[in-house]
Amino acid sequence: MNTLIEQVLGAPAWVVYAVVGLVVFAEDALFVGFVLPGETLAILGGVTASLGHTHLTAVLAIVVVAAIVGDSVGYEIGRHAGPRLLRLPLLRRHAGRLEDAQGVLRRRGGPAVFLGRWTAFFRAVMPALAGLSQMRYRTFLPWNMLGGLAWGGAAVTAGFIAGESYRRVEKVLGPGAAVAALVVVLVAAGVWHLRRRRRSSPAAS
Secondary structure (H helix, E strand, O other), X not given: OHHHXXXXXXXXXXXXXXXXXXXXXXXXXXXXXXXXXXHHHHHHHHHHHHOOOOOHHHHHHHHHXXXXXXXXXXXXXHHHHHHHHHOOHHHHOOHHHHHHHHHHXXXXXXXXXXXXXXXXXXXXXXXXXXXXXXXXXXXXHHHHHHHHHXXXXXXXXXXXXXXXXXXXXXXXXXXXXXXXXXXXXXXHHHHXXXXXXXXXXXXOO
């Protein structure tokens, strides 16, 4: 983990931009949010901006645009190939959660697209389910944009704040301790995120 973080923090800016954008896009467009840590990469992008390796405005723009475009691609795939997607082995294992997510979509409509942005599983499947349900794109898009802006801004800002803490630790204790502290923060965030995913249920609220 230390080596990975050091590599990301030391990578050229264009590499960070490309990796962050591609992972955030693929998480939503290709239904791989189960394995691709889009939220983690968005946070790490914010850390690199705080440390001066990238520009905060650029990271924010890339994350938000990738999130919105990724959701739009997922929507179109769900609209044109939704029933076949639900038969994929990866998704069939989550049939119960998918049914619950579809129930939320039926009850809440557009706001479900926004709410789905905040949980990894829903973030990966909600756009496709919206397309599958034949939700109008003019209904989907505003909620998609609002979710992308809010989620992207929150994730990158959280990383930026974490990066400020990293810099303070680095000045006092040196770069090695700063990286170790960042590892602890990211691992703790990952554990919290995993526990939240396990507790979350689309039928709740």
